[in-house]
Amino acid sequence: MATFTVRGKNIEITPSLREYVEKRVGKVTKYFEHVGEITVLLTVSKGRHIVEVTVPIQGGIVLRGEEATMDMYTSIDLVVEKLERQIHKQKTKLSRRLRGGSLKTEVIEAQEKEHPVDQRDASPEYPVVKTKRFVVKPMDVQEAIMQMNLLDHNFFVFRDAETEEVNVVYRRNDGNYGLIESGN
Structure with missing residues (x-):
């Protein structure tokens, strides 16, 4: 039996909702x-009912899904469908990564017989159809954000002027910025 952490923002988690x-x-x-402890965050914001689910799986793999609708129960149903689609689409890659029968492929295959799945991502490898090369210039975070905005991109790769490490700045859905630092 899986353990759950169910939290709410701007919503009371009633026993029936938790169930x-x-x-x-x-x-x-x-x-x-x-499966590790499943984390579910239920949020109500501006009339939207948002469900975020994180499912840690053995081997360092994390399934994550988020859905937002005008009804919390609909959002929950949609996020479960999204997670199941991810599992079906990545079945081959997951079974290779999770050696020792940790992935129950027979359950997936039984469901696929009933409901065929889009097989575009079911191949054992992700095809790389184009390779681009570019110089990663040294700059500070603020300059990288400015460059990202000038290029009208959602992320920008740069080399930190002080540490010489390659990092990424990105635009978050809430309009703020995030930084992904390379590290060991």
Whole structure:
């Protein structure tokens, strides 16, 4: 049985809502032998009901899904569907990464017979169709954000002027900026 952490922002987590979350989101555990603590964040913001689910799986793999609708129960249902689609589409890659039968492929294959899945991402390798090269110039974070905005991109790769490490700045959905630092 999976353990759950269900938190709410601007919403009270009633026993019936918690039970619904555990029942619906718990469906993804049938695909794996070992699942860590499942984290579910339910948020109500400007009339939108947002569900964020994080499912840690053995081997350092993390499934994550987010959905937003005008109804919390609909958002929960949609995020579960999204997670199941991810599992089906990545079945081959997951089974290779999770050696020792941790992925229950027979469950996935039984469901695929009932409901065929888009097979575009089911190949064992991701095809790389184009390679680009560019110089990663040394600059500070503020200059990198300015460059990203000038290019009208959602992310920008740069080399930190002080540490010489390659980092990424990105635009978040909330309009703020994030930084991904390379490190060991």
